[in-house]
Amino acid sequence: MDILALIGEQRLAEAAEKGELSNLAGEGQPLPEDDISPLVPPEQRMAWRILKNAGYLPPELEARREAVQLAMTLADAEGDALSRGLKRLALLNQRLTEVGLPPVSAEGAYGAKLLRRLER
Known part of the structure; x- marks a missing residue:
């Protein structure tokens, strides 16, 4: 164990002995679920959490959000706008x-169900 971990452990033990860690909000309740994907390697989770808390998304999730928004707008698009939107959606789905x-799809019964769910 390195020196910083030892100092941290000592301070936590001292605070617990003094009673500073009792009667805190949420005491005795389970920790909130981790919303970071289990597919993210453990060494990258802290960086993802910091970026998420700062309002930034990893590029792949930004592409997913854009694809979902595009699929929702394509439901009402027609003509040239629909053609350009479908090409962009295909590119995003490839990424x-x-x-x-x-991939995100706005076609068929599944697409309609997905769009209704996302509109809530």
Whole structure:
């Protein structure tokens, strides 16, 4: 154990002995679920959490968000706008597939169900 971990452990033990860690909000309740994907390597989780808390998304999740928003707008698009939107959605889906995320589709019964769910 390195020196910083030892100092941290000592201070936690001292605070617990003094009773400074009792009667805190949420005491006795389970910790909130970790919303970082289990597929993220452990050494990258802290960086992802910091970026998430700062309001930034990893590029693959930014592409997913853009694809979902595009799929929602394509439901009402027609003509040239629909054609350009479908090409952009295909490009985004290709990027998502490359990083192992499922593609976004706005076609068929599944697409309609997905759009209704996302609109809530």
